[in-house]
Amino acid sequence: MKISYNWLRQFLQVEKEAESTGELLTDLGLEVEGIEIVESIKGSLKGVVVGKVLTCEKHPNADKLNVTTVDLGGDAPLQIVCGAPNVAVGQKVPVATIGTMLYNDNGEGFKIKKGKIRGEESHGMICAEDELGLGKGHDGIMVLAENLEVGTPCAEVFEIETDYVFEIGLTPNRADAMSHYGVARDLRAGLIQQGTSLELISPSVSDFHVDERTLKIDIEVENKELVPRYCGITITDVEVKESPEWIKNKLNAIGLTPKNNIVDITNYVLHELGQPLHAFDTSKIKGNKVVVKNLEEGTKFVTLDEVERELSSEDIMICDIDNNPLCIGGVFGGIKSGVTEHTTSIFLESAYFNPVSIRKTAKRHALNTDASFRFERGIDINMTEYALKRAALLIEKYAGGKLSSDVLDFYPEKLEDFQVFLSFENTYRLIGQEIPKESIKNILASLDIKINSSTEAGLGLTIPSYRVDVQREADIIEEILRVYGYNNIEFSHKLNTSISFDSDKETKIENITANQLTALGFNETMANSLTKEDYVSLSENLNSDNNVEMLNPLSNDLKVMRQSLLFSGLESVAYNINRKQNALKFYEFGKTYHKYESGYQEDKHLTLFVTGNRTKDSWKTTTQLSDFYYLKGIVTSLLGRLGISSLKTTPVKTDVFSEGIVLSVGKIKLVELGVVKRAILKEFSIKQEVLFADFNWQNVLKLVGNKKLKVSDLPKFPSVKRDLALLLDNKIEFKEIYNLAFQSERKLLKEVDLFDVYEGDKLPEGKKSYAVSFLLQDESKTLADKQIDKIMQKLQQTFEKNLDAVLR
Numbered sequence: 001m002k003i004s005y006n007w008l009r010q011f012l013q014v015e016k017e018a019e020s021t022g023e024l025l026t027d028l029g030l031e032v033e034g035i036e037i038v039e040s041i042k043g044s045l046k047g048v049v050v051g052k053v054l055t056c057e058k059h060p061n062a063d064k065l066n067v068t069t070v071d072l073g074g075d076a077p078l079q080i081v082c083g084a085p086n087v088a089v090g091q092k093v094p095v096a097t098i099g100t101m102l103y104n105d106n107g108e109g110f111k112i113k114k115g116k117i118r119g120e121e122s123h124g125m126i127c128a129e130d131e132l133g134l135g136k137g138h139d140g141i142m143v144l145a146e147n148l149e150v151g152t153p154c155a156e157v158f159e160i161e162t163d164y165v166f167e168i169g170l171t172p173n174r175a176d177a178m179s180h181y182g183v184a185r186d187l188r189a190g191l192i193q194q195g196t197s198l199e200l201i202s203p204s205v206s207d208f209h210v211d212e213r214t215l216k217i218d219i220e221v222e223n224k225e226l227v228p229r230y231c232g233i234t235i236t237d238v239e240v241k242e243s244p245e246w247i248k249n250k251l252n253a254i255g256l257t258p259k260n261n262i263v264d265i266t267n268y269v270l271h272e273l274g275q276p277l278h279a280f281d282t283s284k285i286k287g288n289k290v291v292v293k294n295l296e297e298g299t300k301f302v303t304l305d306e307v308e309r310e311l312s313s314e315d316i317m318i319c320d321i322d323n324n325p326l327c328i329g330g331v332f333g334g335i336k337s338g339v340t341e342h343t344t345s346i347f348l349e350s351a352y353f354n355p356v357s358i359r360k361t362a363k364r365h366a367l368n369t370d371a372s373f374r375f376e377r378g379i380d381i382n383m384t385e386y387a388l389k390r391a392a393l394l395i396e397k398y399a400g401g402k403l404s405s406d407v408l409d410f411y412p413e414k415l416e417d418f419q420v421f422l423s424f425e426n427t428y429r430l431i432g433q434e435i436p437k438e439s440i441k442n443i444l445a446s447l448d449i450k451i452n453s454s455t456e457a458g459l460g461l462t463i464p465s466y467r468v469d470v471q472r473e474a475d476i477i478e479e480i481l482r483v484y485g486y487n488n489i490e491f492s493h494k495l496n497t498s499i500s501f502d503s504d505k506e507t508k509i510e511n512i513t514a515n516q517l518t519a520l521g522f523n524e525t526m527a528n529s530l531t532k533e534d535y536v537s538l539s540e541n542l543n544s545d546n547n548v549e550m551l552n553p554l555s556n557d558l559k560v561m562r563q564s565l566l567f568s569g570l571e572s573v574a575y576n577i578n579r580k581q582n583a584l585k586f587y588e589f590g591k592t593y594h595k596y597e598s599g600y601q602e603d604k605h606l607t608l609f610v611t612g613n614r615t616k617d618s619w620k621t622t623t624q625l626s627d628f629y630y631l632k633g634i635v636t637s638l639l640g641r642l643g644i645s646s647l648k649t650t651p652v653k654t655d656v657f658s659e660g661i662v663l664s665v666g667k668i669k670l671v672e673l674g675v676v677k678r679a680i681l682k683e684f685s686i687k688q689e690v691l692f693a694d695f696n697w698q699n700v701l702k703l704v705g706n707k708k709l710k711v712s713d714l715p716k717f718p719s720v721k722r723d724l725a726l727l728l729d730n731k732i733e734f735k736e737i738y739n740l741a742f743q744s745e746r747k748l749l750k751e752v753d754l755f756d757v758y759e760g761d762k763l764p765e766g767k768k769s770y771a772v773s774f775l776l777q778d779e780s781k782t783l784a785d786k787q788i789d790k791i792m793q794k795l796q797q798t799f800e801k802n803l804d805a806v807l808r
Contacts, residue, residue: 002254003183004038005164007272011184011201014191018164021187028190029482030177031169038253040161040245041133042107047100048132048154049073050144053091061118070095070126073151081122086140094132094142094154096125103133134158163253173469175377179274182466189446189483203272205389211402212236217285217347221410222293226316227329229352229381230292230410231388234282236345238262238401247398262339262346265394267370274379275387276371278327280318280347284337287321290347292329301325303332303367315361316353330358330375332367345404348395350388352381360552380466381415417465422476423458430477433489443483449476509642509704510589513606516641520634521615522585522608527568529591530558535567538680540655548593548600561593565607566656566676566692573609574684582688583612589697606695608634608673611688628659628675629755631691635663635673642704644670649753651735656680656692659734659757665703671695675757719750719777722792724799725808726770727763732803737772744798745791748783751775769808 005018014021022032051070054077059065066087069077072095080095087093096102100112102125112125129135129142132154148157168183176182181202188200215234221227242248243264251258251267258264266277282288297313311317316329326337330353339346359376362368385407395401428434444451444461449470453460463470470476481489514524530550536542548561562568565588576584586609594601610626617623636647644665652660652672660674673693681690726737734754741752756771763769776783776791799805 001168001170001178003166003168003180004250004253005166006161007163007180007250007253008184008187011181012188012191012198013201014187014198018166022166024190024194025166025168025183025187027482027485027487028186029171030174030183030186032166033169034167036165036167038163038165040163040249040252041158042103043101043109043133044160044162045094045132045153045155045158047097047112048094048127049097050148050150050152050154050157051078051093051095051126052150053087053089053093053126056087056089059118059120061120065118067120068126070124071150072097072124073149078123079121080124080126081117081120082126082141084126084128084141086143087126091141092144092146092148092150094127094144096127096131098124100125102127102131161249163249165253172377175374175379175468176274176466178374178377178379179271181273185448189443192446193443193483193485203390205386205393208389208393209403210406211396212404213406215282215345215404216288217282217405217408218289219408219410220289220291222291224410224412226294226354226357227292227351228354228411228413228415229384231350231384232290232408233348233388233392233403234345234405235348235392235395235399235401236404238344238346238395238399240339240341240343240399244398260339260341261399262343262395265391265398266348268394269387269391270370270374273383273387273390274374275350275383276330276374276379277387277391278318278333278349278371279339280326280337280349281339281343282345282347283343285320285326285347286324289321290326290349291319291321291323292351293317293319293323295319295323295325299325301328302335303328304335304338305332306335309365312361312364314357315364316357318349328361328365328367329353331361331365331372332369346395346401348388348392350384350391352379352384363552363554366555378468380468382465385409415465418463418471419452420461420463420471420473420476421458422461422473425457426473427477427480430474431481431484431489432491435480435484439484440480443480444476447479447483449479506701509701512641513638514587514589516638517587517608520585522587525569525572525586525588527562527565527572527588527590528558529561529593530554531560531562531568532557533559536560536563538567538656538683539564541653546594546596548595563592563594564656565590565592565605565694566680569607569609569692570676570681570684570686570690573611573690574686577611577686577688583614583616585610604697606697606700608691608693608695610634610691611686625689626691627689628673628691628757631673631693632661632755635671635693639663639670639700642700644700644703649738649751651733651738653735659754661734661754668699668703669696670699670703715777715779717778717780717782719775720783720788721773721775722788723755723771723773724792724796726772726799726803727767727806727808728770728803730759730766730768734770734772736803737770737799740798740802741774741795744795748776748778748791749774750777 018035022035026032049072051072053068054071055069056066059067064083066082068080068082070080071077096112098112098114101109103109115122126141129137177186188198191198215236217232217234219230219232221230240260240262243258243261247264247268248258251264256267262279266279270276294313295311295317299311300308301311302308317325318327318329319325327333353375355376355378358372362372392403448464450462451459452462536544542563550559553559572586573584588607590605592603592605610631614624614626614630615621646665647663650662652662652674654672656677657674658677662669663671671693676690676692738752742749753773755773758769776788796807
């Protein structure tokens, strides 16, 4: 949130430097993240002075140029070449002297230098309006008033405003500080604690009176729970035009672009007092009646950004008598009811909307406006009518309007201020130090917290309506502490702590695994457990019915709990690749979340992501891409480090892999690994191959340390391993080879393993190469070459017959 220091000083005449004020605001809990110098005209016209044209003659070498001498109040006049047609002797003109920086509309600067123009020296520049940033005119130079003294800085002539703007990191609970008045109110309390008492100056509305009762817009609110208060007034004979400079300067300083006097005044009051306002063109309100209600689900409505939106039946809508929607209450206006240059009368709205309802609406429609930002955090319900009158007076003054109705105020049930009892004993206990009771009372008074009763035990307090976050005794103590000053609390220099080296088994195993992966060059990632609902559709193995949905999602990108760690990991991979980091190794310990008929279920996983080169580019090593065999080696070494061996390899059934296997121990599935399908990578705009391993961590934990060892003699007869490099159709999966191999040879075939997959330019289109190993062993005798060759020939023929395989 941006706060202008000049604007702040309208409410509190602070003499402190901006940096000191920023430090005090930070101590009060309004953390100043930065201070920016803002000028109403960039460069503040430094180096531009008032000059008087003494002579003006035609340039000897150019028909459209003049050679002038200009008095700037120095020892001697300066010669300046000028191309303006209206330059004349005796004029007072703005002159940019040598070394002055001038800026164009884009903020790009150029420096005035001494030079020669067609052979004549020029020692400065006589400026036009647009060259100084004072207007759009460029027909000729700017002619100043004759009574100005030569040599006067133009910054004084045009009252250039320099401001300091605080960037405040506002926490969600501090709804009271969402305005300049609110920040000034807090700053005053801090200054009082430092011994400086200043008056808080509120904008006066004492001149408010109805000019003529000629246009009344009736108000009807259907749900007082959603809209506890709604005020409105009509203003006629308004002239929509450009705002005065002082309003434009204030809005520009905090980063708002001025539009017209009506809209600018509503924005001005919003940032001044924290109360959002909205102006409707009364000619667009049918029946001269405003109805605040909920419309049917799916009703179409075009907002000010020209986007057609489907309304929810829970949205608060401002409608006319025919139920035509005019505005999404508290969030965004409609394109058909807003103020335009043709508007002559307006209905000005000031309301208090239910914060929860506004937040849901803003998130539902992905709209984040200055109004919704304040409504959803809770504004001061007692500011509603005051802010309306303040804006109405400004519109009357700067848009020529007439107040043409009384203030209509729907406020059926007045909200009472909250009552809290503060115990001195609890205050000392939570703060950790005894603060004088009189100091506590003074701090509370500076925060507008009324003391109703006072005893030795504590204070009975009434909380002002604008402090919607102060509801408990602990909240009061926090207010006392932040104003008293955290830095003023003494603390012990003695540190007491208990150090324990014991940790649970699961944590130890995770640390061993993490250390192993880190040593292999992996980086740990931590992704959000909330993800996009659409990701479920990328895998047939995932079902949207099993999604755990958020009741009030922050956005559509964070709508459900993840069912797989793959997609959040691919987001990290894509993010890094887009920033030219192509060789990646990630791991993540995380959970997946599922909703079943029997209830909710959480599963712990460890996932690995590998893509790009195995090592960083170096003259010492040759570049080698990570591949399936590389990932498998990492996975098996990791399981081996945890004491898990005797792994069985089976084809993967998950459809996120183009090629993949499952490693198991008996019937316990430990990890699925393989190459992620290109169709899935395309959803993340990833063009390079990504290898993925997904450990069922709960199954891994079952086997680590609990495995019963069965000791047996080493085989008396050796095993034999043979490899086949098969050229296959792209659609064929490893599981088909696996199944056919064991169907062909059941007795002597012990293992079938896929150790390499190749797809490249040298292969025929639509083909790929599988490198498959076969482990053969006879426990009763040594296998003969003839027997081995017969088995391998049989396997080869099986693959050729059933899969149209070709031996490479």
